[in-house]
Amino acid sequence: MSHWEDTLIGTSRSFLQVKSKIPLLSRSRSTVLISGETGTGKELFARAIHYSGERRGKPFVPVNCAALPDHLVENELFGHSKGAFTGALVEKHGLFHEADGGTLFLDEINSLNLPAQSKLLRVLQDQEFRPLGSTKSRAVDVKIVAATNTDLRYLVETRQFREDLFYRLNILSVELPPLRNRQEDIPQLARYFVKHAAEEFGKNVVQLSPDAIKKLVDYAWPGNVRELQGVLHRAIALAMGNVIGCAEIDLPDHEVPRLVGTAVPEMTVSEPGGFQAMKAKVIDEFERAYLSKLLSSHQGNVSQAARAAHKERRAFQRLLHKHGLDRREFSAA
Ligand SMILES: Nc1ncnc2c1ncn2[C@@H]1O[C@H](COP(=O)(O)OP(=O)(O)OP(=O)(O)O)[C@@H](O)[C@H]1O
Ligand SMILES: [Mg+2]
Structure with missing residues (x-):
């Protein structure tokens, strides 16, 4: 058995099902979209896709889109030419250049801003990119593996994520099952x-x-x-x-598990819209309750609350925004 297989522990049917797709995902030239809740192993899977295939001798370059400030995204991904802007004293290679021949892992792709989404779409379509301030495009051979821990379809519906990019990314997709399942x-x-x-x-x-x-x-x-x-x-x-x-075994006694378990019985199964609508509603209620509870136990401190939720601050803030929650309402003062 090769090394990458040893790193992925689990023999449940749902886990083996996704694990068995890795060689195929790795052979294909198409983009792969990995979705799954936080901590389900998305990055580990992305690495397995890279290291199980022909690109393994080339770089695996991870980039956390949520940690990139909006105004630096393009500079980081595509680099810039000398003199592209004040302070650009030397040419800088971007991550696409670094990953040439290998894999670029776009983690938390859901956090990518709209201008960067357009640029990324163009690279995926043309297999070439243009550094900031440069007049020439450069061809690249980069496999894109993207990960998201929020439902991209929802972001598409609410116009926070480009639909054409979503379809382009979603050609091959895997969903990692949560541990409780x-x-x-x-x-x-x-x-x-x-x-x-x-x-x-x-x-x-x-x-x-x-x-x-x-x-x-x-x-x-x-x-x-x-x-x-x-x-x-x-x-x-x-x-x-x-x-x-x-x-x-010290487990936190916050009420998340109980919340998940009790949400359904409280609702009627004749909810209009069927399973999907009901699931969306339960998730929505859960998110709201979870965020409120977390914010109040951290007195409205967003950084601390995000850390406790194992989420990037920016992604966490987006969630607060989605639910119309204002951190000031939870502060002690
Ligand atoms: N099936 C597995 N076997 C062994 N280790 C695993 C497995 N799944 C996850 N891990 C370990 O759990 C940790 C979290 O995994 P990983 O970082 O890949 O999750 P993630 O889905 O990217 O999380 P996040 O959404 O929070 O970024 C890592 O240390 C990883 O090595
Ligand atoms: Mg991750």
């Missing part, structure tokens, strides 16, 4: 993370007790695999003996 993967993932953390902390073989495993399996994991990894890392760091018991 593949509970059977939890014990195996947990042992994997325990082993790694124990090695990292130079501890002897550490085991999870059966009731510790049960506690992990029963939790809803809103932060998915990353949250599981963090919880076990903490448990191992603090472990005194060789066995991790239930008491050493």
Whole structure:
């Protein structure tokens, strides 16, 4: 078995189904769109797509679109020529240039601003790009793998994301299932993370007790695999003996899991619009409740709340905007 397969832990049907698509996604020249909640393994999958194929000898270049300030997006992606603007003293190569022959991983593509979306669309169509201030286009051979943790279709509907770019990106797509929908993967993932953390902390073989495993399996994991990894890392760091018991598994007691579970029974199944409409409504209510709760427990501090939600500040702010929430209403003053 090659290395990339070893890094993707999980044997549930839904997980194996997406994992089995990797060689095909890697062989195709088309763009791949990976969607999934935060912490489900989107970047790990993007890397597997790159390292399982012919591009593996060339660079894998990750870029987090949410972390790029709007006015720098194009400069970062396409670079600039000398003298393109005041202060452009030397030519700067962009990430497209860096990734030539390899893969450009556009993480949180949902955060890309509209002007940059237009430019990206043009590169995807023409397989060439033009650095800022340059009159000449440059041909590139870059495989694009994009990731999103929000529903791009919703952003298309609300005109925050270009429809033509969405179709272009969505030619090949995979959706990573949330951890709560593949509970059977939890014990195996947990042992994997325990082993790694124990090695990292130079501890002897550490085991999870059966009731510790049960506690992990029963939790809803809103932060998915990353949250599981963090919880076990903490448990191992603090472990005194060789066995991790239930008491050493420290899970947050915020109400997210319960909220997810109870939202449906409160609604009537005769909701007009059927399953899709009801799902959208439940998600909408959940998001609003979650954001409000988080903001109030952080007294309206957006940076802290975003960190607690494992989201980029900008993406988090977009969510607040979507729900018309004003952080000032939650501040202590
Ligand atoms: N199936 C898996 N097997 C082993 N490790 C995994 C698996 N899925 C995720 N991980 C680990 O969990 C962590 C989160 O994964 P990753 O960064 O790929 O998630 P993500 O979907 O990109 O999250 P975000 O949306 O928050 O950026 C990483 O440390 C990754 O190595
Ligand atoms: Mg990621």
